[in-house]
Amino acid sequence: MSDVTSPGLTVLDRPNSYIGRSIPRPNLQRLTEGRGQFVSDLNLPRMVHVAFVRSPYAHARILGIDTSAAKAAPGVVAVVTGKELAEVMTPWVGVLSHLKGLKSAPQHAIAVDRACWQGEAVAAVVARTRAEAEDAAELVAVEYEELEPIVDPEAALAPGAKVIHPELGDNLAFERVLDAGEVDKAFAEADEVVDVTFEFGRHTGVTLEPRAIVADWNPSEQRMTVYQGTQAPHMMQNIIAKHLGLQESQVRVICKDVGGSFGIKVHVYADEMAAVALSKMLKRPVKFVADRLESFVTDIHARDHKIKAKVAVKKDGTITAFEIDDITGIGPYSMYPRTSGIEANQVVNLVGGPYKTPNYRARARVVFQNKNVMCQYRGVGHPIACAVTEGLVDLAAQAIGMDPFEIRRRNVIPDDAYPCSSASGLKFEALSHQASLDKLYEMTNYEALRQEQAELRKRGIYRGIGLAAFIEVTNPSAAFYGVGGARISSQDGAAVRLDAQGSLICHVSVTEQGQGTEAVIAQVLATSFGVPIDRVRVITGDTDATPYGGGTWASRAAGIGGEAALQAGKALRENVLKVAGTILQAQPQSLDIRDGIIVDADTGRERISLDEVARIAYFRPDTLPHDFQPELMVVRHYVPKKYPFAFTNGINACWLEVDVETGFIKLLKYWIVEDCGTIINPQLVDEQIRGGVVQGLGPALTEHCVYDDRGRLLNGSMMSYLVPMAGEMPDIEVGHVVSPTAESELGAKGAGEAGTAGAAAAVVNAVNDALSPFGVRITKIPIAPEVVLRALGRI
Amino acid sequence: MKSVPISLTVNGEVVEALVPPRQHLADFLRETLGLTGTHIGCEQGVCGACSVRLNGEVVRGCLVLAVQADGSRVDTIEGVSDAGELTHLQRAFENRNALQCGYCTPGMLLTAAELLKLNSRPSREEIREFISGNYCRCTGYHAIVDAIEAAAQASGGDVS
Numbered sequence: 043m044s045d046v047t048s049p050g051l052t053v054l055d056r057p058n059s060y061i062g063r064s065i066p067r068p069n070l071q072r073l074t075e076g077r078g079q080f081v082s083d084l085n086l087p088r089m090v091h092v093a094f095v096r097s098p099y100a101h102a103r104i105l106g107i108d109t110s111a112a113k114a115a116p117g118v119v120a121v122v123t124g125k126e127l128a129e130v131m132t133p134w135v136g137v138l139s140h141l142k143g144l145k146s147a148p149q150h151a152i153a154v155d156r157a158c159w160q161g162e163a164v165a166a167v168v169a170r171t172r173a174e175a176e177d178a179a180e181l182v183a184v185e186y187e188e189l190e191p192i193v194d195p196e197a198a199l200a201p202g203a204k205v206i207h208p209e210l211g212d213n214l215a216f217e218r219v220l221d222a223g224e225v226d227k228a229f230a231e232a233d234e235v236v237d238v239t240f241e242f243g244r245h246t247g248v249t250l251e252p253r254a255i256v257a258d259w260n261p262s263e264q265r266m267t268v269y270q271g272t273q274a275p276h277m278m279q280n281i282i283a284k285h286l287g288l289q290e291s292q293v294r295v296i297c298k299d300v301g302g303s304f305g306i307k308v309h310v311y312a313d314e315m316a317a318v319a320l321s322k323m324l325k326r327p328v329k330f331v332a333d334r335l336e337s338f339v340t341d342i343h344a345r346d347h348k349i350k351a352k353v354a355v356k357k358d359g360t361i362t363a364f365e366i367d368d369i370t371g372i373g374p375y376s377m378y379p380r381t382s383g384i385e386a387n388q389v390v391n392l393v394g395g396p397y398k399t400p401n402y403r404a405r406a407r408v409v410f411q412n413k414n415v416m417c418q419y420r421g422v423g424h425p426i427a428c429a430v431t432e433g434l435v436d437l438a439a440q441a442i443g444m445d446p447f448e449i450r451r452r453n454v455i456p457d458d459a460y461p462c463s464s465a466s467g468l469k470f471e472a473l474s475h476q477a478s479l480d481k482l483y484e485m486t487n488y489e490a491l492r493q494e495q496a497e498l499r500k501r502g503i504y505r506g507i508g509l510a511a512f513i514e515v516t517n518p519s520a521a522f523y524g525v526g527g528a529r530i531s532s533q534d535g536a537a538v539r540l541d542a543q544g545s546l547i548c549h550v551s552v553t554e555q556g557q558g559t560e561a562v563i564a565q566v567l568a569t570s571f572g573v574p575i576d577r578v579r580v581i582t583g584d585t586d587a588t589p590y591g592g593g594t595w596a597s598r599a600a601g602i603g604g605e606a607a608l609q610a611g612k613a614l615r616e617n618v619l620k621v622a623g624t625i626l627q628a629q630p631q632s633l634d635i636r637d638g639i640i641v642d643a644d645t646g647r648e649r650i651s652l653d654e655v656a657r658i659a660y661f662r663p664d665t666l667p668h669d670f671q672p673e674l675m676v677v678r679h680y681v682p683k684k685y686p687f688a689f690t691n692g693i694n695a696c697w698l699e700v701d702v703e704t705g706f707i708k709l710l711k712y713w714i715v716e717d718c719g720t721i722i723n724p725q726l727v728d729e730q731i732r733g734g735v736v737q738g739l740g741p742a743l744t745e746h747c748v749y750d751d752r753g754r755l756l757n758g759s760m761m762s763y764l765v766p767m768a769g770e771m772p773d774i775e776v777g778h779v780v781s782p783t784a785e786s787e788l789g790a791k792g793a794g795e796a797g798t799a800g801a802a803a804a805v806v807n808a809v810n811d812a813l814s815p816f817g818v819r820i821t822k823i824p825i826a827p828e829v830v831l832r833a834l835g836r837i
Numbered sequence: 838m839k840s841v842p843i844s845l846t847v848n849g850e851v852v853e854a855l856v857p858p859r860q861h862l863a864d865f866l867r868e869t870l871g872l873t874g875t876h877i878g879c880e881q882g883v884c885g886a887c888s889v890r891l892n893g894e895v896v897r898g899c900l901v902l903a904v905q906a907d908g909s910r911v912d913t914i915e916g917v918s919d920a921g922e923l924t925h926l927q928r929a930f931e932n933r934n935a936l937q938c939g940y941c942t943p944g945m946l947l948t949a950a951e952l953l954k955l956n957s958r959p960s961r962e963e964i965r966e967f968i969s970g971n972y973c974r975c976t977g978y979h980a981i982v983d984a985i986e987a988a989a990q991a992s993g994g995d996v997s
Contacts, residue, residue, distance in 0.1 A: 066931050073939025074927040074946060076874020076914030083873035171868075173857070250878045250886055250974050251939040301876070301940030303976050334879045556938030556975055728981055729934050736977030760883040760972075768978040769969040773961070797977075 064725035093175035097157030102755025117174030123150035136376035140524030146376035158374035161339025223401035228363035232354035251301020257321035273531035275592035297583030338758035344419035377417035388423025424799035508808025510800035516792025533681035535589025544652030552603030553589025570611030571633030597792025692716035705827030720789035734797020848916025863898030864902030884970030888944035914943035935984035
C-alpha cells in the first residue's frame with residue numbers, strides 16, 4: 043500500500059481514491075421520489091404572493107396608475123407602484139470598471155416613470171394567492187404614452203437615432219477594439235481571403251423551474267431571509283443588503299434545490315428584488331414564482347449578435363489572419379452586477395482561440411435597445427466566437443480545397459507549445475488540441491463517414507459532417523469580476539468537521555444546481571481525508587452556514603470548490619492524526635487514515651477507529667494531555683492566482699442529414715472530445731458535456747426569441763419557442779484528453795459549458811457540408827427549415 | 838367564483854376538498870395537498886413536468902381541472918414511490934445520472950413507467966419518441982434513454 047507522504051505521490055494517488063470514479067450523486071433519491079425542496083414548493087406562515095403588472099409596450103411613458111379597483115379586489119394585501127417601492131429599495135447600475143467605457147442607466151425594481159421593454163414590471167399586486175394577485179393585476183389601470191421603440195442595434199447607432207437613456211448621450215453601451223499582429227499585411231499577402239456575415243438569434247434558458255424567490259423580512263429580528271433559486275448566494279446577500287440599506291449580516295440567502303440554472307439564475311432580476319422589497323414593506327413573507335410567459339419576457343436572453351468576419355489563408359492551409367466586427371443588442375439596461383458587456387468582450391477574446399494565427403483584429407459594439415435584457419448564459423460568448431472562428435476555418439478550407447480536419451491539424455496550437463498566449467492575449471497553461479483532433483478522428487471513423495456521405499449523395503441524400511474546435515474559460519480568478527469592482531467572490535471555501543461518530547460534515551460555498559457539486563466535493567474530501575464516501579455529508583447554499591464564496595458559474599465549482607475541499611480534507615487529516623498520535627503515543631507522520639480507520643502508514647496495520655478518536659476528543663478530553671487541544675474542524679479556501687482563467691479545450695463533430703425538399707435537418711450522431719484536466723467523476727463530466735451540447739444544439743436549430751419591429755416578443759410560450767425534445771436529439775459520444783492544471787493540487791478545470799461552446803458551430807458547418815453540392819452557405823442560426831429552403835432558392 | 842366540493846382518492850387516501858372551479862389538478866395537488874413532487878413548468882401542457890396518473894393513465898396535471906378529478910383515482914410521484922412501483926426505474930436513473938436538477942424527473946419517471954408497461958423492450962428510438970412530451974433541459978436526454986433502456990433490460994421484460 044502506498045504511503046501518501048512518499049515523494050512523488052500526490053493526494054490523487056491515495057489508497058481507496060474516489061477521484062476518477064463515477065460515484066452516483068448522494069442527493070438523487072430525494073429528487074427521483076418527488077421529495078426535492080425547490081423554492082416554488084415553499085410555503086411559509088403568513089406568506090403572500092406577488093403578481094406583476096407588466097408593460098405591453100417595448101417603450102412607453104407611464105402617465106398614471108390607478109390602483110383603486112385592484113386594492114378592493116378579493117384577497118389583495120397591497121398594490122405597489124415603482125415610485126412607492128423606490129422608497130424601500132435603491133436602483134442599481136450594471137457596470138464594471140475593467141470594461142472601460144461601459145455605461146448603463148439606473149434600473150429600478152419596478153419601473154418608475156417609463157417602461158423600457160415589453161414585460162418590464164410597472165406595478166406589483168400582493169394577495170393571499172397567486173391567482174388572486176393575477177386577478178387583481180388585471181384591474182390595475184395604467185395609462186401609457188407609447189414611445190418609439192429602438193429595436194435594431196444598427197439603427198440604434200445610426201446618426202440621429204433616438205437615445206433610450208438621453209443622459210448617456212447615445213445607445214452605445216460599450217465598445218472594444220483589438221488589433222494584434224499585422225492584419226492588413228496578412229490579408230494583402232493571403233492566397234485567399236473570405237469574408238462573410240454571421241447572424242445569431244436571441245434565445246433563452248427556459249429553466250424548467252422558472253425563477254422563484256421567497257423573501258421573509260422579520261422586523262423583530264431586523265433580518266431578511268431569502269429563499270432563492272440562485273447560483274450565487276453570497277452575491278445576492280451583498281446586493282439585497284446594499285439596496286435595502288442593510289448590513290450583509292442582516293441578510294441570509296438560502297438555496298436548496300434549483301430547477302435548472304444555466305446562467306439564467308446568476309443575475310439580479312428586478313422582479314425578484316421587488317419581492318424582497320415588498321417583504322420588507324409588508325413585514326411578512328412574499329413569494330414570487332415567474333410563470334412561463336414572465337420567464338420568456340424577463341429571464342435574460344442570450345446572444346443576439348451580427349458579426350462581419352474575414353479570414354486570410356495561404357495555399358498550404360496556414361491561416362494568417364482573422365478579423366471580426368461584432369454588434370450585439372443587450373436590451374435597455376446592462377444587467378446587474380455582471381453586466382451585459384462580458385459576452386461581447388468574450389467574443390473578442392475567444393475568436394481564433396484554438397489556432398496559432400498571430401494576426402487578429404476585432405471590434406465589438408454593445409448596444410442598448412428596447413427588448414428584454416441580454417446577459418451571460420451558459421457558454422458566454424463561446425458559441426458566438428466558436429461559430430465565427432470555425433465557420434471561417436471551414437470557408438478557408440473550402441477556398442483552398444483542403445479537408446476540414448487537415449486545415450485544423452495544420453493550424454491548432456501544438457500540444458508542446460505551452461505555456462503560450464493567444465493573439466488576443468489569453469494565457470494558456472496546457473491544452474491538447476492535437477491530441478483531441480486525433481481522438482475525434484478515430485471516434486468518428488472520419489474516412490468511413492466521408493465514404494458514406496459520397497455514396498448517399500449519389501442517391502440524393504445530403505448528409506454533412508461539421509467540426510468545431512473550441513477553448514473554454516473555466517476556474518476564473520478575480521480577473522473576471524472582482525477587478526472590475528463587483529462584489530462577486532472568486533475564492534471559495536470548505537469547512538469540514540469530524541462528527542462524534544467519525545463522519546465528515548462539509549459546508550462549502552460552491553452551490554449545487556444539479557451538476558453534481560455535492561458529489562464531487564464528497565469524492566474529493568473522502569479521498570484527501572480518507573473515509574468511505576457515505577461518511578461525508580456536504581451542505582451548500584446557505585450564507586449563514588457556509589464559508590464565503592462565489593457559487594456556481596463560469597465552470598468553476600469543481601475546480602475551485604474542489605480544491606478548497608481537498609485542502610480542507612488534508613488539513614483535517616493532519617489534525618485528526620495528531621489526536622490519534624497522542625492517544626496511541628505514536629508520531630502522527632507514521633499514521634494515516636484509510637477507509638475511516640487510523641492505520642500505520644507504512645504497513646496499513648489498523649490502529650484505532652475514527653469514531654473512537656472522535657469519542658475520546660469530544661467526550662473524554664480529560665484523558666488527553668492538558669496542553670493538547672484537538673481541533674476537529676478546519677476551513678480552507680482556494681482561488682486561482684497564477685492564471686486569470688484555466689482554459690480547457692475540445693473539439694466537436696456533428697453528423698446530420700438535410701432534407702433539401704423540406705429544409706428539415708435530422709441530427710444523426712454527435713461526438714465531442716474534451717479536456718477538463720483531472721476528471722473527478724467521469725459520469726458527471728460526460729453528462730455536463732452532453733447537456734451542454736444539447737443546449738447549444740437547440741439555438742442552432744429551433745430556439746429563437748422572435749420579436750416584431752415594435753419590440754414585442756411573438757413567441758413567449760413553450761408551444762412556439764421550441765426547446766429540444768428527446769426524439770430530435772442524437773446520441774452523444776464523449777471522449778477525453780486529460781491535461782491537469784498545475785495551479786491546484788487537484789488539477790481539475792471546469793466542464794460545465796464546454797458542450798455549449800461548439801455545438802452550434804458544428805451544426806452550421808455540418809449543414810454547409812451537406813449542402814456543398816448546391817454551392818450555398820448558411821451563416822445564421824437558428825437554421826429553421828425556411829432558412830435552408832431560402833438558401834437553396836426553393837422559396 | 839364559488840368553490841366546488843370534490844371527493845377523490847389520492848395515493849390511496851380519500852380526499853375531500855372544496856376547490857375553485859378554475860384550479861387545475863397540479864395546483865390542487867401542490868397547494869392544497871402539499872404534494873410538491875408534481876412540478877409546474879409551463880401550465881399549457883407542453884413540458885410534462887406536472888405529469889400525474891389519473892385513473893391509471895399519465896395525464897398533464899395542468900390540463901385537468903381539479904373538479905374534473907372528482908370521483909377519480911390520482912397517483913403522484915410520492916404515492917408510486919412509496920408503493921415501490923418505480924423502484925427499478927428510479928435506481929436506473931440514479932445510477933446513470935439521468936437527472937441533474939431533478940425538476941422534470943417525477944414526470945419523466947411516470948412517463949417512462951407507462952412506456953415500459955406498453956412496451957417492455959423499447960428501442961432507443963421508441964424511448965426517445967415516447968418521452969418527447971417530457972422536456973428535460975439539463976441532460977440532453979442521452980442518459981435518460983440509457984436509464985430507461987437499462988431498467989427495461991434489468992426487469993427482463995417484467996415491469997409490473
